[in-house]
Amino acid sequence: MIDKLVKKIKETKAPIVVGLDPMLSYVPEYIKKTAFDEYGETLEGAAEAIWQYNKGIVDAVHDLIPAVKPQIAMYEQFGIEGLKVFQKTVDYCKSKDLVVIADIKRGDIGSTSAAYAVGHLGKVAVGSKTYSVFGEDFATVNPYLGTDGIKPFVDVCKEEKKGIFVLVKTSNPSSGEFQDRLIDGKPLYELVGAMVNEWGKDTIGESGYSSVGAVVGATYPEMGKVLRKIMPKSFILVPGYGAQGGKAADLVHYFNEDGLGAIVNSSRGIIAAYKQEKYASFGEANYADASRQAVVDMIEDINSVL
Amino acid sequence: MIDKLVKKIKETKAPIVVGLDPMLSYVPEYIKKTAFDEYGETLEGAAEAIWQYNKGIVDAVHDLIPAVKPQIAMYEQFGIEGLKVFQKTVDYCKSKDLVVIADIKRGDIGSTSAAYAVGHLGKVAVGSKTYSVFGEDFATVNPYLGTDGIKPFVDVCKEEKKGIFVLVKTSNPSSGEFQDRLIDGKPLYELVGAMVNEWGKDTIGESGYSSVGAVVGATYPEMGKVLRKIMPKSFILVPGYGAQGGKAADLVHYFNEDGLGAIVNSSRGIIAAYKQEKYASFGEANYADASRQAVVDMIEDINSVL
Numbered sequence: 001m002i003d004k005l006v007k008k009i010k011e012t013k014a015p016i017v018v019g020l021d022p023m024l025s026y027v028p029e030y031i032k033k034t035a036f037d038e039y040g041e042t043l044e045g046a047a048e049a050i051w052q053y054n055k056g057i058v059d060a061v062h063d064l065i066p067a068v069k070p071q072i073a074m075y076e077q078f079g080i081e082g083l084k085v086f087q088k089t090v091d092y093c094k095s096k097d098l099v100v101i102a103d104i105k106r107g108d109i110g111s112t113s114a115a116y117a118v119g120h121l122g123k124v125a126v127g128s129k130t131y132s133v134f135g136e137d138f139a140t141v142n143p144y145l146g147t148d149g150i151k152p153f154v155d156v157c158k159e160e161k162k163g164i165f166v167l168v169k170t171s172n173p174s175s176g177e178f179q180d181r182l183i184d185g186k187p188l189y190e191l192v193g194a195m196v197n198e199w200g201k202d203t204i205g206e207s208g209y210s211s212v213g214a215v216v217g218a219t220y221p222e223m224g225k226v227l228r229k230i231m232p233k234s235f236i237l238v239p240g241y242g243a244q245g246g247k248a249a250d251l252v253h254y255f256n257e258d259g260l261g262a263i264v265n266s267s268r269g270i271i272a273a274y275k276q277e278k279y280a281s282f283g284e285a286n287y288a289d290a291s292r293q294a295v296v297d298m299i300e301d302i303n304s305v306l
Numbered sequence: 307m308i309d310k311l312v313k314k315i316k317e318t319k320a321p322i323v324v325g326l327d328p329m330l331s332y333v334p335e336y337i338k339k340t341a342f343d344e345y346g347e348t349l350e351g352a353a354e355a356i357w358q359y360n361k362g363i364v365d366a367v368h369d370l371i372p373a374v375k376p377q378i379a380m381y382e383q384f385g386i387e388g389l390k391v392f393q394k395t396v397d398y399c400k401s402k403d404l405v406v407i408a409d410i411k412r413g414d415i416g417s418t419s420a421a422y423a424v425g426h427l428g429k430v431a432v433g434s435k436t437y438s439v440f441g442e443d444f445a446t447v448n449p450y451l452g453t454d455g456i457k458p459f460v461d462v463c464k465e466e467k468k469g470i471f472v473l474v475k476t477s478n479p480s481s482g483e484f485q486d487r488l489i490d491g492k493p494l495y496e497l498v499g500a501m502v503n504e505w506g507k508d509t510i511g512e513s514g515y516s517s518v519g520a521v522v523g524a525t526y527p528e529m530g531k532v533l534r535k536i537m538p539k540s541f542i543l544v545p546g547y548g549a550q551g552g553k554a555a556d557l558v559h560y561f562n563e564d565g566l567g568a569i570v571n572s573s574r575g576i577i578a579a580y581k582q583e584k585y586a587s588f589g590e591a592n593y594a595d596a597s598r599q600a601v602v603d604m605i606e607d608i609n610s611v612l
Contacts, residue, residue: 077425
């Protein structure tokens with residue numbers, strides 16, 4: 001799957017991923033009205049509004065981008081109805097040949113991580129049958145439990161040609177509380193980065209990249225520069241561009257000299273573009289066109305520094 | 307909710323929690339047969355088998371114990387059908403007045419953690435309405451992202467009188483890879499433990515315990531002893547007893563002098579008791595009675611050292 005991701009990035013010339021993290025407050029009023037008229041102000045109504053909103057965005061941008069990153073929390077908060085729409089969104093994006101990076105940040109002890117890995121990336125056995133369940137292409141994984149928690153994901157990645165992105169240095173303001181603390185003179189994130197490199201070493205694809213990538217926030221460019229060297233074969237998934245404050249100029253060091261090796265995420269900046277002054281002229285009814293323009297602008301912005 | 311948990315532990319004299327982590331391989335053949343006859347070897351069939359299995363166990367043990375801990379991964383691996391049974395299990399346990407500790411190990415940046423927190427412990431808004439969604443009483447949370455990732459959970463705990471258990475020192479063999487590394491001469495888990503104490507300081511209930519607890523594995527008793535002192539007001543959720551190797555004698559230091567402060571989990575050791583030589587005489591058809599006997603034995607074992 002890492003090879004497919006690299007191929008699609010080359011084809012689209014767009015090392016970006018659109019974060020499908022829908023908040024109800026982003027969804028245009030007319031979409032909410034239609035959904036609530038049909039289902040009431042219910043969990044089902046919320047889920048339907050999010051589905052229509054997502055579908056509009058995906059239809060408008062799918063030809064420009066290699067991948068999407070749905071954030072499962074935004075669906076899970078609406079319970080089963082929300083998770084049905086997460087599944088529907090994953091399936092729809094796959095039908096458009098988009099690579100789906102599920103931002104699930106799971107991680108547990110071995111047998112439990114194995115359950116997450118088969119459910120999201122692999123196949124689960126029921127009697128004599130096996131099923132692909134959520135069927136995403138990549139998942140984000142939390143490293144706090146160490147190799148036990150990661151290995152079941154890596155095993156499934158090898159079997160199913162899927163991939164993971166391990167949280168190394170996250171984009172949020174307090175990420176340094178634990179991640180930046182020095183261990184033998186080096187920050188914890190470097191230690192985790194070195195393990196990412198190790199975990200991925202038997203999974204290098206034809207593209208030269210491994211199935212074990214890393215999450216490194218755009219908001220910490222100096223750390224990105226160091227981590228790029230520690231994990232030369234790992235793709236870096238970069239959140240924090242745009243709404244969280246990361247700028248294109250900061251991103252150059254997340255890439256390798258081949259112009260590859262990183263994929264930059266924007267969520268709110270794309271999916272709620274119509275709410276920004278810059279794209280306000282599109283109007284709420286054309287929110288998806290605003291998202292398309294925001295994608296075009298983001299690709300130009302990022303390519304301008306590479 | 308921490309006060310309810312303490313009250314129920316005192317009433318039952320059982321500082322234990324039963325982990326509802328059903329693997330299909332634990333479910334008696336006759337239950338699987340009935341479910342597969344009705345739904346086929348499908349995800350729905352798997353979910354139905356797990357539901358019937360869970361219900362049997364809960365019916366057999368609910369009067370002996372204060373709490374259950376369903377592990378969401380074991381349901382999530384079967385997709386939407388599995389998650390419906392997770393929800394059904396939570397609801398059923400609550401109808402039996404059991405405290406439900408959802409082992410979800412979620413954690414993300416602020417706005418995303420907020421979505422998990424409202425979905426699992428709080429209420430989500432849809433237009434002018436609000437809904438309790440999964441409605442568990444406690445959730446486990448991963449600390450790797452720092453205070454940003456935890457605070458939204460703490461806020462919901464305050465509003466809704468719910469609680470969390472933050473992963474501090476996990477029970478798995480490789481937990482030390484990052485958690486034990488020394489920072490200014492102290493292991494990372496102590497640093498996380500000190501933050502747990504801090505995060506909980508405004509949430510102390512009538513019982514004297516805070517809504518912010520910690521997960522500390524039974525498999526590392528010396529560390530449990532130190533962590534008990536670092537987090538005097540936090541309840542410790544202790545996985546790793548029984549099947550993972552933790553022994554009752556190891557657990558005494560996880561408790562405070564009031565005989566409270568810890569709740570010990572057993573999953574496989576209880577729910578798959580009928581597969582152990584010790585309980586084999588119950589037979590598969592009486593798997594729930596075997597689980598009941600295993601609960602009785604576990605309570606006696608733990609109380610013998612307190």
